[in-house]
Amino acid sequence: MPLTIKVLLENRRAAGAEKSLLAKAGLSLLIKDETTSVLFDTGPDNSFLHNAALMGVDLTALTATVLSHGHYDHCGGVPWLPNNSRIICHPQIANERFAALKLAGFSRKIKKLSLDIDYSRHQMEYSRIPVPISERFLWSGEINVDEPRAYGIISGNSAAMDYVIDEGVLIYKSDHGLVIITGCGHRGIINIVRHCQNITGIKQIYALIGGFHLRSALPPELLRIRRFLHQQKIQKVMGCHCTGAWGRLWLPDVIAPATGDTFVL
Template identity: 75%
Template sequence: MPLTIKVLLENRRAAGVDKSLKAKAGLSLWIQDETDAVLFDTGPDGSFLHNATQMGVDLSRMTATVLSHGHYDHCGGVPWLPDNSRIICHPHIANERHSAVTFLGYTRKIKKLSLNIDYSRHHMEYSSEPLHISERFIWSGEISVTQPQAYGVLSGKTESVDYVIDEGVLIYKSDRGLVIITGCGHRGIVNIVRHCQKITGINQIHALIGGFHLRCASPHTIWQVRRFLKQQKPEKLMGCHCTGAWGRLWLPKVIAPATGETFVLE
């Protein structure tokens, strides 16, 4: 059963595609098999909708929208979704968050990374546990990490460290193994893959697609990821968005998807 992946929005526009397509920092993928279609992330605004129209994607066929996490460049397009859209995500997706620097015990906020989005007009399915979307599509739920990395602060009555615990991934059970679609990979690609293998009981990885968050990673971190992926031997490795040129340089046989491209996994 073929799986079609259309890149509705990515940091770059692919060469040779319609020049009216918009490219912005963010990610939005249309993932479809013979029976279901999932919109994975929406990018920062309504650009994904414009591009979907230009690319001939019929969003009315959506089985669900899956939001990987609450950073604006992945969920900012939610206001452009039709009312009562089925949205699957972590319960903490709406937390207010900022990038920040800490020096001598003092934390200074730099940039707001979340948006005030009205989720009440949609059919929300919040889950920190794995959730079957359809026969083959699965929401990973929260990904356990022994030593999580901090990515700024969560704001509210009190401030706390943001470990992006709301980040999950989309899993597709293909006949050739798991297809794992990541938004940013804040929880670590190794942790993400192992989590997906554990909850599905399937070890074979057919494809790994999305942001791997390696654009500023240390050589040691990238070497660990590279060694792990060589052990897993995915047939397809597609690093986009926050994978970065630095991350792609190190990864074996990686493809760099861009806005306007279509990929078909057999």
């Protein structure tokens, strides 16, 4: 059973793609098999709709939209989804969050990383645990990490470190192993893969696709990830969005998806 992945929005436009296609910092993928169609993330605005129309992609019959986490470049397009859209995500998706600069033990907000989005008009399925979408598609739920890394702060009565606890991934159970689709990989690629293996009981990973958050990673971390991916014998590694050119340089046989691309697995 083939799995089709259409890149509706990515940081770069594919070589030779229609010049009218928009490329912006963010990610939006349409992933479908013979029975199920899932929109994974929406990018920062309505650019995914613009590109979908140019690519001849029909978004009117989605099985579900899955939001990887609450950063604006992944869920900012939600206001352009039809009313009553089925959206699967973590309960903390709407946290107000900021990039922050630490000085003398204090954190100073420098950039807002979330948007004020009205989710109430949609069919929201908030879950910390895995959610089956179809026989083969699965939302991972919350990914436990022993030593999580902070990516800014969460606003509130008392600002707390933002460990992007709401980040989850989309899993597809192919005949050749798991296909794991990530938004940004804030929880760590190795942690994400282990989590998916644990909740499905399937050890073989066929493909790893999405943002891996490696654009400024240090060489020791990149070497550790490179070894891990090699040990897992993953057949297809597709690093886009925040993987960055630096991150892709270190990954074995990596493919770099871009806006306008279509892949069939």
